[in-house]
Amino acid sequence: MKVLIIGGTGEMGQWFTPFFKNHGYEVVVWGSSGKVEVAERMGVEFASDLDAEIGTSDIVIVTVPINITERVISETAPKMKSGSLLMDFTSLKVGPTEAMKKYAPEDVEILGTHPMFGPSIPSLHGQIFILTPIEGRCDKWFPVMRSLFEDNGAHIEVITPAEHDRFVSVVQGLTHFAYITIGTTFDALDFSVNESRRFMSPVYDIMLDFVGRILGQNPYLYAYIQMENPEVLKVHDAFMNQCSEMSSIVRKKDVEAFTNKMKDAAVHFGDTASALRRSDKLINSKIAEFDRLLDSIGQEIGVRHIYSGIVHTGIIKKVSPRDVVLECGSRMVPLKIENIRLLDEEELHEWKLENLEHHLRDISVLIPEEANADVIMELVSCNDDIVSIEIIDRYEGVEGTKRLSVTFRVMIMGDVEAEKVHLGIERQLMGIGCSIRGW
Numbered sequence: 001m002k003v004l005i006i007g008g009t010g011e012m013g014q015w016f017t018p019f020f021k022n023h024g025y026e027v028v029v030w031g032s033s034g035k036v037e038v039a040e041r042m043g044v045e046f047a048s049d050l051d052a053e054i055g056t057s058d059i060v061i062v063t064v065p066i067n068i069t070e071r072v073i074s075e076t077a078p079k080m081k082s083g084s085l086l087m088d089f090t091s092l093k094v095g096p097t098e099a100m101k102k103y104a105p106e107d108v109e110i111l112g113t114h115p116m117f118g119p120s121i122p123s124l125h126g127q128i129f130i131l132t133p134i135e136g137r138c139d140k141w142f143p144v145m146r147s148l149f150e151d152n153g154a155h156i157e158v159i160t161p162a163e164h165d166r167f168v169s170v171v172q173g174l175t176h177f178a179y180i181t182i183g184t185t186f187d188a189l190d191f192s193v194n195e196s197r198r199f200m201s202p203v204y205d206i207m208l209d210f211v212g213r214i215l216g217q218n219p220y221l222y223a224y225i226q227m228e229n230p231e232v233l234k235v236h237d238a239f240m241n242q243c244s245e246m247s248s249i250v251r252k253k254d255v256e257a258f259t260n261k262m263k264d265a266a267v268h269f270g271d272t273a274s275a276l277r278r279s280d281k282l283i284n285s286k287i288a289e290f291d292r293l294l295d296s297i298g299q300e301i302g303v304r305h306i307y308s309g310i311v312h313t314g315i316i317k318k319v320s321p322r323d324v325v326l327e328c329g330s331r332m333v334p335l336k337i338e339n340i341r342l343l344d345e346e347e348l349h350e351w352k353l354e355n356l357e358h359h360l361r362d363i364s365v366l367i368p369e370e371a372n373a374d375v376i377m378e379l380v381s382c383n384d385d386i387v388s389i390e391i392i393d394r395y396e397g398v399e400g401t402k403r404l405s406v407t408f409r410v411m412i413m414g415d416v417e418a419e420k421v422h423l424g425i426e427r428q429l430m431g432i433g434c435s436i437r438g439w
């Protein structure tokens with residue numbers, strides 16, 4: 001089954017390429033900037049002949065900047081083969097769906113989708129995926145796509161394209177607008193965000209992270225989310241009216257009016273108690289990770305850099321509210337706490353197993369008569385410094401004894417003193433009655 005991702009070299013395209021590849025699809029990507037090296041890095045083909053790929057693909061996904069999506073659909077849809085599926089990931093749904101309806105031949109199915117997440121999420125687990133199928137235009141492929149996303153942990157919401165655009169005019173239109181405007185206000189006030197962190201409350205801390213998260217992303221995406229959805233302007237008007245009304249209440253020092261507005265908004269909002277609990281959880285999770293770092297000073301830890309994926313292991317030397325210093329061999333590595341995730345013991349162990357260069361030792365022993373070599377091996381294997389152990393030789397013909405000779409091949413964890421562990425294993429074997437051969 002072949003999937004062509006038009007825009008496959010972009011942010012979302014690069015997220016979904018390995019996703020489809022890992023589910024057994026052959027993936028071919030195309031991007032206007034011709035980034036063949038991006039395709040190579042992902043281990044997929046770059047579509048050198050785009051029209052030929054469109055005509056032979058089972059699924060074509062359009063995931064290009066919002067403002068050109070309809071044009072790309074109009075150029076792509078008519079060239080698709082019978083029985084195939086045309087799908088998009090655009091943050092708006094009315095325009096792209098109308099274009100798919102208009103330009104896709106009747107025997108090509110169409111499905112508008114909007115993944116409600118950005119490309120920095122690790123998996124579909126717990127993420128919302130909005131689907132806007134058109135009656136009679138996606139009977140074969142809708143259940144296939146739905147279960148592909150659902151089986152990977154996504155929560156599916158099915159609505160019409162118009163309902164979608166109305167909801168996202170607030171869900172994204174208002175949220176992004178408010179956060180971006182907070183960012184532009186910092187700038188207009190020439191306010192030092194960095195210095196302000198010294199005085200931050202939990203609410204401010206979290207708000208800053210979200211403002212920074214949005215400001216740091218592709219500004220064109222956010223511009224088109226504001227400008228290509230006609231519903232957004234109504235939301236801006238309502239927001240700005242509320243800003244002026246609240247500000248004039250503040251100027252008049254009208255406490256009664258302010259508190260009434262706030263109480264009314266709380267009633268309209270609904271369950272503020274759950275919002276408090278959930279935001280407490282978010283705040284506490286930040287504190288919990290910080291506490292774990294503090295508790296680990298002087299101990300070995302492993303942290304994964306959220307953006308590069310690189311794992312650093314070492315002894316934790318210093319922790320301040322925003323930074324941590326790790327001693328990695330002879331180097332001191334400073335890391336920003338917001339950029340790292342602390343690995344738990346099991347994750348660190350797994351990482352070591354996969355990434356360290358381990359030490360191989362063969363230990364030959366004569367085991368006691370009547371003893372069972374497999375049981376002895378099981379006993380020895382209960383040692384955290386041992387990666388693996390196997391029996392590579394059993395020999396009954398040792399001169400002068402009836403005892404069985406057994407050779408254990410032991411892989412010792414790469415970051416421990418192999419000699420010490422080796423001697424420890426030999427001592428343990430002797431303790432249960434084995435004689436080390438070659439002594």
Ligand SMILES: NC(=O)c1ccc[n+]([C@@H]2O[C@H](COP(=O)([O-])OP(=O)(O)OC[C@H]3O[C@@H](n4cnc5c(N)ncnc54)[C@H](O)[C@@H]3O)[C@@H](O)[C@H]2O)c1
Nearest residue numbers: 007009010011012031032033063064066089090091117118
């Ligand atoms: N980034 C997100 O967080 C996010 C989340 C959900 C949905 N989306 C939607 O996904 C789509 C892609 O967003 P993105 O962030 O991956 O964008 P991007 O800018 O990172 O990637 C755009 C891709 O489109 C290609 N492209 C640019 N101009 C083109 C043209 N004229 N013809 C064909 N291809 C062209 C680029 O080469 C690139 O491969 C958008 O519709 C966006 O609304 C984005």
Ligand SMILES: O=C(O)C(=O)C[C@]1(C(=O)O)C=C[C@@H](O)C=C1
Nearest residue numbers: 090091115116117118119120172
């Ligand atoms: O950065 C994130 O995690 C996002 O959620 C990105 C985000 C958003 O901010 O709403 C951006 C555009 C998409 O349409 C969907 C999600």
